[in-house]
Amino acid sequence: MSVFKNKTTLMPDYIPPEIPHRHEKFLEIMEYFKPIIEGDAYFEHVFIIGNTGTGKTLVARYLERYIQSLKNRRVDVIYINARFERIPGNIVRKLLRWINPFAPDRGYSVEDIYMYFLEMLYKNNRGVLLILDDSDHLFEKYAEFIYKLGRVHEIGIINRLSILFILRSNSSLNKADLWAIGGLRKNVVYFEDYGYEELVDILDYRASQAFKNGAIDEGSIETAADIAATYNYNARYAIELLLKAGMIADKKGEKIVTAEHIRLARFEVPPSFTYEDMKALTLHEKMILYALSEILANGEKSFTTTGELERKYREVAKYFEVTPVGHTWFWKMIDTLNAFGIISKRLSSKKFRGRTTLIGLPSFSATILLTKLQEMIEDEIIKSIE
Ligand SMILES: Nc1ncnc2c1ncn2[C@@H]1O[C@H](COP(=O)(O)OP(=O)(O)O)[C@@H](O)[C@H]1O
Numbered sequence: 001m002s003v004f005k006n007k008t009t010l011m012p013d014y015i016p017p018e019i020p021h022r023h024e025k026f027l028e029i030m031e032y033f034k035p036i037i038e039g040d041a042y043f044e045h046v047f048i049i050g051n052t053g054t055g056k057t058l059v060a061r062y063l064e065r066y067i068q069s070l071k072n073r074r075v076d077v078i079y080i081n082a083r084f085e086r087i088p089g090n091i092v093r094k095l096l097r098w099i100n101p102f103a104p105d106r107g108y109s110v111e112d113i114y115m116y117f118l119e120m121l122y123k124n125n126r127g128v129l130l131i132l133d134d135s136d137h138l139f140e141k142y143a144e145f146i147y148k149l150g151r152v153h154e155i156g157i158i159n160r161l162s163i164l165f166i167l168r169s170n171s172s173l174n175k176a177d178l179w180a181i182g183g184l185r186k187n188v189v190y191f192e193d194y195g196y197e198e199l200v201d202i203l204d205y206r207a208s209q210a211f212k213n214g215a216i217d218e219g220s221i222e223t224a225a226d227i228a229a230t231y232n233y234n235a236r237y238a239i240e241l242l243l244k245a246g247m248i249a250d251k252k253g254e255k256i257v258t259a260e261h262i263r264l265a266r267f268e269v270p271p272s273f274t275y276e277d278m279k280a281l282t283l284h285e286k287m288i289l290y291a292l293s294e295i296l297a298n299g300e301k302s303f304t305t306t307g308e309l310e311r312k313y314r315e316v317a318k319y320f321e322v323t324p325v326g327h328t329w330f331w332k333m334i335d336t337l338n339a340f341g342i343i344s345k346r347l348s349s350k351k352f353r354g355r356t357t358l359i360g361l362p363s364f365s366a367t368i369l370l371t372k373l374q375e376m377i378e379d380e381i382i383k384s385i386e
């Protein structure tokens with residue numbers, strides 16, 4: 001016996017048939033891409049900007065599914081998550097594989113492969129809409145690549161590549177805003193945080209798909225929304241709470257998911273970032289996060305400095321018997337973790353002597369993170385030895 005009728009509908013990559021409270025954003029984005037889809041224009045760039053859990057990925061994948069279902073469309077859609085395909089090389093290789101699975105990629109630069117891809121599109125007389133999800137760190141770290149994607153007039157052929165960039169923050173875009181400099185049209189669609197009522201609607205809808213009739217209290221849904229309030233009504237967090245609470249109810253052999261199950265789930269689910277996402281981090285990023293958790297776990301400090309964190313990271317590397325990375329790489333990883341929204345990074349106020357960079361862990365429990373990361377790091381080290 002289970003409270004669930006279809007648990008998979010609460011999994012992160014499930015795309016529901018409807019998108020309550022986001023349909024208008026979908027239509028707004030469609031409006032921009034309509035001429036491309038119908039073959040009346042060659043390319044368009046659109047940006048979605050919004051916090052974690054505001055439905056950005058959902059709307060993008062919904063759009064993808066919608067466009068792919070159109071019979072007379074003049075474009076195909078390619079979805080790439082830049083959090084997984086981290087570097088420009090991986091991204092262009094994905095494009096290359098898509099347009100020609102047999103093309104050799106070794107020995108070619110990012111530029112070569114990208115130009116080849118554009119030429120093939122031009123030759124095939126067909127457009128592509130590339131959805132570049134979670135692309136903040138590309139703007140932060142690979143501005144050159146972003147400029148390459150944006151320089152549509154200098155390539156010598158007609159550009160047939162449209163892009164939907166998905167970002168968490170405006171400030172990433174400002175780091176490499178070719179659109180402002182180059183006078184290119186910049187269409188930005190902001191995804192504001194959900195409010196309480198909106199989140200309850202969304203959770204009602206998602207719960208009706210996932211749970212058996214009557215197997216979840218309305219009070220449980222309201223509790224989940226309430227808890228998510230602390231995290232900007234992050235829908236992803238709230239949905240993970242529902243999933244986890246259902247699993248807890250099942251484990252206890254109870255027939256109805258109650259508010260208490262939701263509260264219990266709260267201790268097991270870190271918001272903003274799921275364990276699956278965490279697995280995708282590199283070994284050294286995991287160790288930096290581990291070091292940060294160790295510093296913050298005893299609860300005396302809210303923040304640490306980069307200097308202290310780096311020292312701790314070196315200790316941790318020694319503990320796991322892994323050679324630590326150098327100073328420059330350490331900094332790069334700090335930027336990546338920050339761009340992913342896992343850690344926070346800001347300059348100290350003048351109170352400190354000289355200004356120093358403070359690192360925080362905005363929405364995680366350090367103690368829970370420690371146990372999770374310990375397992376992940378050990379697994380990864382064992383795998384690398386095998
Ligand atoms: N309007 C909505 N209707 C139904 N489910 C939603 C809605 N908004 C978000 N979700 C769900 O919440 C979770 C987080 O949404 P997601 O699109 O991944 O957020 P983001 O990409 O902005 O971080 C996903 O499971 C998604 O399906």
Ligand SMILES: [Mg+2]
Binds near residue numbers: 056057058133134
């Ligand atoms: Mg997303």
